Amino acid sequence: MIKFISEEELLEIKNNRSVLYSNVVASKKQTLAEASHNDRIIRDTSIPADEFQLDMSAEKPELTDFENVKRVYKNMQALSESQASDERIWAAYTLSVFADYMRYRWHPDSETAMMNRYFFSYSPKRSLFRNGIARLWWIGHLTYDVNRTGDKYELTEFVCRKQDNINLLLDINFGNNPVIIKAVLQALVDAEKNGTEIDREKTRKLSEYINILGGIYLVDAFSYNTIYDKCTEKLKCMSSK
Template sequence: MKLYIMKREALEMLKANLPTIYGKYYTEKTNHWISDIYGENPFIEFNDVPEFNLAELNSDLTPGEIDLNNCKILYEKLLFLSESQASDERLWAGLTHSTFYDYMRKRWGYGYGKKPKSAEKEAGAIQTRFFYRYTGRSGLYRNTLSKCWWVGHNTYDPNNNQNHFENLDIIGSNDLNSKINEFFYNFSFSSNPDVMTAIIDALRQFKKDGRHILVREHIRPAMSYLNAVGGSVVIDCLEKDEITRIFSDAVDAIMQGDIPTLNFEKNISVEEEDTDYSVNEDIGAVDPSDVPKVTLGCKVIICNRDGETKTYKYDLINGTLPKAVEVFTDCKVGDVIEMMGKEWKVEDLIF
C-alpha cells in the first residue's frame, strides 16, 4: 500500500477554492478530479507499507467505536511516523485524498446519501475533515485521520504486551469525540504521557468500582479543576499518584454535588458523537475574512516562542470585561499580541 503526501501548492489551491469545488467530494468517486484542477499530479509518494484496512463502516459499529478502532489501526500501522511527520498537514491531506479518499467519502456520506448544505458550511466541514482548519493542536485533533493517530500515540503503551491500547480501552468509545476534546485538545498538560497515564489510572479505578462517569457532568469540570491547579503548581512536576488523587477527588466532589476548591469555568459543549465534533457549521473557515474573531464567551488559546500555552476565557465578570483579557478584543486566529512582556500568537478560539 502506497502512502502519499499532498504537494503544498495543491493543498493551498484546494483549500482556497473549497467554496466552489466542494461539490466534487459528493460527485466524484475517484480523486482524478484533483489532478484535473491542479494541472498535474498533486501527490508525492511518501512510503510503502503492508496493506491494511480501516474500521468497517457498513456494520453495527457506532461512530465512536469506528473512531476508537481507527485510533488503534492507524497508530499501529503508522507507528514509524515521527511527531514532526505526524504534525504535517500535507501527510493527512494526502491520505484523505488518495489512499483513503473513498473511505472518507463513505465516512461522511459524500455521495452516499448526505445532502449538501450551503457552500460556506460544506467548505468548513471539508476543510476540517480532509485538511487542517487551523494550525497547532486544532488541526491534529480534528482532521478525521490525524486525530486517530494522535490519540493512539498518546495512549499506546509499548510495555503492555497483552494490550498496547488498554489505556484507550479504558477511555472507551462512548462519547469518544467529547473525550478527545477534553483529554487531548483543550488542555496542553495532557500531552505529557505521565499526566495522561495518571488520569487514565483514575478512570480505571472508577470503572473497577462500577461508577459511571460522564464527560459533560464529571470529566469536563474535573479537567478544568486540574487545569486550575496548574495555575498554582506545575502539573508536570507532580507525582503520578498525586495527579490521580487530585483528579479522582475532583470527580468525587462533583458527584456529591460539591464544588472543588479551585473551580474553573466549564469548557465548551461539543457536538454529539455521530457528528464531527470539530465542525462548527456556522463558520466557513476558508476565506480569511471568515476566520472567527474573539467574541464574548469564547476561550482564547495563545502560545509564545518559548512553547508556553495559555487559555483565557473572554467573557464578562459582573457585567465588566476584565482588563486582563481586553487585549484580545477584535483579535483573530493568527494575530500576535503582547502580554507580560512577551509576544503571544492567538493559536485558536474555542466557542
C-alpha cells in the same frame, strides 16, 4: 511509504475548494488527481508504512473509531510527533488514500465542513483532533500504553466510547503530554471499575481541574502517580456530593 502533498499543491487545492468539494469530496465525479490535473499529486515520503484499510462496516460510523485508531497507529507508528503534526501528510489521506472513509465517517455537507475535517482549519493543536485521519493517529499515540501488563489499548477504548471523551480529555492544554493523559484516563477507568458513574459532567469537571492545576503548578513536571492521585481524589469528591 507514508504519503504527502507538497505545500504548493496543498495551497492550490485550498484555493480551488469549491471544485474540490463538489467534484471530489461530496461526490465521486473526479479523483483528487483528476481534479488537480496532476497524477503525481500524492507523493511518497521516506517514512515506512504498510498499506492498510480502514473499517467502514458499522451502521453508526463512530462505532468504528476504536478499531480505526488501532489500525492507523499500528501502521503509521514510524511517524514522529513533529511529522504527525504536518497537514501535508494528513491531507493526502483525507483527500485520496482514505477518501471513501472520510465520506463514510464525516459525510461533509458544506465546504466549511470539508475544510474543518479534511485540512487544518483550527489552531495547530486543535486541528490534530479535528482532521479526520490525524485524530486517529493522535488518539492512539496518547492512549496506547506499551508498558501495561494487560490490554495496551484499554485507555484507547475508554476514550473512543464517546466523542466527548476526545474533546474533553485529549483536546486540552496538556493534551500532548502522554504521561498526564494516561494518568487522567487511568483514574477515570479505575473509578468506573469501582462503581463510579463517569458521565459527561464529571469528565468535564476533571478536565477543567487539570487545566486549573496547570495555572498553579508546573504540571508537566508532575509524575504519573501524582496526577493519578490528584484525579482520583477529585473524582471521589465529585461523587460524594
